[in-house]
Amino acid sequence: STFRVSSLTSCGVDPLSPWTVYYPRYRLEDLDPADFITWDFWSSPIGNGPYRYVRHVPETMMELEANPEYFEGPPRIGRVTLKFGLSSVPELLSGNVDIAAWAEPAQALRLAAEPGFQSYWQYSAPRAILWKASHPLFEDPGVRRALTHAIDRETLHLVLNMPPGLPLFDVPLTDRQFRRGELPEPIGYNPDTARRLLAESGWDDADGDGVLEREGLPFEFELIVPGEVAGSGVFIQNQLRDVGIRVEVSTLGIGQVRRHWRSGDFEAIVAFVPEDRFLPMFGEESVSGYQNPQVVEILDALGCEADPAGRDSLYRELAPIFTRDQPATFLFRMLNWFVMDARIQGLSSPWQADPLANLHKLTIDPGPPDEAND
DSSP states (O other): OEEOOSOOOTTSOOTTOTTOEEOOHHHHTTSOGGGGGGOGGGGSOOOOSSEEEEEEETTTEEEEEEOTTOTTOOOSSOEEEEEOSSOHHHHHHTTSOSEEEEEOHHHHHHHHTSTTEEEEEEEEEEEEEEEOTTSTTTOSHHHHHHHHHTOOHHHHHHHTTOOTTOOOOSSOOOHHHHHHTOOOOOOOOOHHHHHHHHHHTTOBOTTOSSSOEETTEEOEEEEEEEGGGHHHHHHHHHHHHTTTOEEEEEEEOHHHHHHHHHHTOOSEEEEEOOGGGHHHHHSTTOTTOOOOHHHHHHHHHHTTOOOHHHHHHHHHHHHHHHHHHOSEEEEEEEEEEEEEETTEESOBTTTBOOTTTTGGGOEEOOOSOOGGGO
């Protein structure tokens, strides 16, 4: 039996979606779906992972113990307690926890420079500006490419306290492609090219007020930005001003941003673009009004393709279409930051940084022996 929260294709279930979970039929087949939230199953979970459930206190903690039958061998840390609803970094500094998950980037960078702590980061879902392709300002792919040329994304990464040298990309990619560096040549920062493309699309500043116009329509729009990356909105506003575009930035909470993109109520919006949103964002009923039958066909095929090599191949088919059409300007992949006591070993950036996903690989370094007891 399968339960999922994701967009459906003609095959019904995306087998590789991170939201697709497989449960044992024998435990669930006689339960009433109407009582899904209150099933006893949720308070006595089972699994074959490296750790087993021991107990929990609602909204407070969960205790796990090592599974001695785990196929890779029993984890070296025998017992783990997960604490919920806490300010993780203050708890780490006070010594109440050993690992602070999903720390603020500035906090993680500061603590990484202090003795006794270390920090790691891991790639998460991409963030991109989703352009309202059905809007008169953004219906021309040449204009959307110009907008990408106008934004210095490498500098934007530094503004957001991201590590230097993060790769740029303009197309959807699988994690396998990203890990192997199979990224098509990105659209580079080039404001002169942006101005040329805009002029070729009929935009000019005839009245000299600093804002481009076409047939009496000024090139000005609202950009909706999540509060957690508010700095990106101001940066993009300044970048586009340099090529004659006026941007009003609206900074909203993540829930409000989600409602705007789901309803299509935006002109441009900085949104998460994970795999399970490709269909509503770029498919047949795209919330942005973007229409491309080739993209619809490929996305539908992705929903039926479980073989990783086959998925890579389909993404390669998407790449030149996205580069040409630019229905979205990919800004960066979000980074999740983790800070921990320096005694915790076994993690690395950027692909093995999440302690929850790598609990079975962790060890605790006891440190140098106590001289008084040596």
